[in-house]
Amino acid sequence: MLWYAAAAFVFAVGMAGTTLPTPLYGLYRQELGFGELMVTVVFAVYAVGVIVALLVAGDFSDKLGRRPVLFAALALSAASAGCFLLEGGLPLLFSGRLLSGFAAGLFSGAATAAVLELAPRGSGGFAATAANMGGLGCGPLLAGLLAQYAPRPLILPFAAHLVLLAVAFALTLALPETVRPPRPRPALRPRGMEVPREVRPVFVPAGLACFTGFAVFGLFTAVSPGFVSGTLHIGNLAVSGAIVFSVFCASLVGQSLTGRFGAPVALPLGCLGLVVGMAQVGLSLLLSSLVVLVTGAVTGGIGQGLAFRSALTAVSARAPEEHRGGTISALFVVAYLGISLPVVGVGALSTGLGLRNAGLVFSGCVVVLASAVGAQLWRTRKAEAAALATAG
Incomplete structure (x- = not known):
């Protein structure tokens, strides 16, 4: 089986969730009554989540293995979708975007590494890039199509994403682990940057x-x-x-x-x-x-x-x-x-x-x-x- 393709699918599904709300912000503005400034602040919360995840947990998949970190990222993505499904005001929108940022930060390291390690020599780099950018692009495309041509425009996109996350979870269960965590397991410390x-x-x-x-x-x-x-x-x-x-x-x-x-x-x-x-x-x-x-x-x-x-x-x-x-x-x-x-x-x-x-x-x-x-x-x-x- 092409395990790297399965890992790339998991990566793409995870990243799609981070851009899913993009075409829906106008609907949230109408429903909740906030302006363009608040739209950009809600969006920026996502970047805060990514940065925190990169600084704190950027190398956790090297210490724990790829699959445990992918499971954590998928769970955070599902929690983010849940916040949007239950959306009742700005607090849940902020929570959903922050959780989405945490998930993206974890996916960026663990999923990229998994695709690179499972792919045939020379093809992993493009497969990881395609999964990342393809997922980011497909999120707003899927949400825009569903919101425009299907009922429940603020519900159906996130429900569809939860279904895709369930498929990704099943594939992650089947993925071979590419990292043998060291024994004894090293302490998990923030990675930082330099x-x-x-x-x-x-x-x-x-x-x-x-x-x-x-x-x-x-x-x-x-x-x-x-x-x-x-x-x-x-x-x-x-x-x-x-x-x-x-x-x-x-x-x-x-x-x-x-x-x-x-x-x-x-x-x-x-x-x-x-x-x-x-x-x-x-x-x-x-x-x-x-x-x-x-x-x-x-x-x-x-x-x-x-x-x-x-x-x-x-x-x-x-x-x-x-x-x-x-x-x-x-x-x-x-x-x-x-x-x-x-x-x-x-x-x-x-x-x-x-x-x-x-x-x-x-x-x-x-x-x-x-x-x-x-x-x-x-x-x-x-x-x-x-x-x-x-x-x-």
């Missing part, structure tokens, strides 16, 4: 590129449904879900292209993609054009994929082996700060400027930051290629 001095010259620009790329993810997963309904005047929830789906699929394409260019070139190219994509997003808001918004989503997604995978490659290659895990955790923390803080800023700006103008300000900030980072990375690409060759 960036060795020799890694910092590449970590800073790579981290800024990740921050910017994940900020684009945050914009689409938290705020783009508001753009679609409020600025483009399109009330179809399936369309909102499909737009977010296109961003994650485009990121997968970008990640698959990284190997063709090599990390030192792919990283500034990714920044260029972010610049062009966010310029198109800004133009779509000015013109009220769905086509330009989708084009911007695809371009920005490809840029994010190029930037993220090449940043991860460059940082992990330069990090000493004994500090590699902590360094990669630090990069993910920076990335998830990017997916939360700028989006809350958009929500805050929208209270005074309106969502359309806040989106234009956000787009301009991303263009400026990505341009500066990309220019620096392009200037240093030859030196970084030489450093990577030495590290390899």
Whole structure:
């Protein structure tokens, strides 16, 4: 049996739950009566959960085994779905998003490692990436379709996810364990993060590129449904879900292209993609054009994929082996700060400027930051290629 495919399915189902509420935020706003700022705060709680899980339990699957941590992540995902099913106000929405963040943090390490270890040589990296990005993209697509064309739009998406989680639980029961926990079992301590001095010259620009790329993810997963309904005047929830789906699929394409260019070139190219994509997003808001918004989503997604995978490659290659895990955790923390803080800023700006103008300000900030980072990375690409060759 293709065990790695089963592990990839578990990974995808788990990550789908983290983006499932995306096209539903407008319905929650109508039902509970809160504004765009609160939408972004509810979304940002998820990133807090991810960061906490990465810092506290990033290496628990190395000590306990992959399957126990996957079971814990699946249980947290189910609890998150339960909070949304019982939703009676903001406290349960916050709880659901926080639990979803905890689950995503656990999945990021344990499921990625499980897919890599179960896959045939050379295919694990793409399978893990496809499961991660595919799951993130399928969540809003599934929720948008069910909410638009099926009854009980705030119930059925999460009920469907619980069914998928049950299937994932059964597959996890059958998965072979790829880690033999050491005896005696070491104490479980927070993993923390660290960036060795020799890694910092590449970590800073790579981290800024990740921050910017994940900020684009945050914009689409938290705020783009508001753009679609409020600025483009399109009330179809399936369309909102499909737009977010296109961003994650485009990121997968970008990640698959990284190997063709090599990390030192792919990283500034990714920044260029972010610049062009966010310029198109800004133009779509000015013109009220769905086509330009989708084009911007695809371009920005490809840029994010190029930037993220090449940043991860460059940082992990330069990090000493004994500090590699902590360094990669630090990069993910920076990335998830990017997916939360700028989006809350958009929500805050929208209270005074309106969502359309806040989106234009956000787009301009991303263009400026990505341009500066990309220019620096392009200037240093030859030196970084030489450093990577030495590290390899």
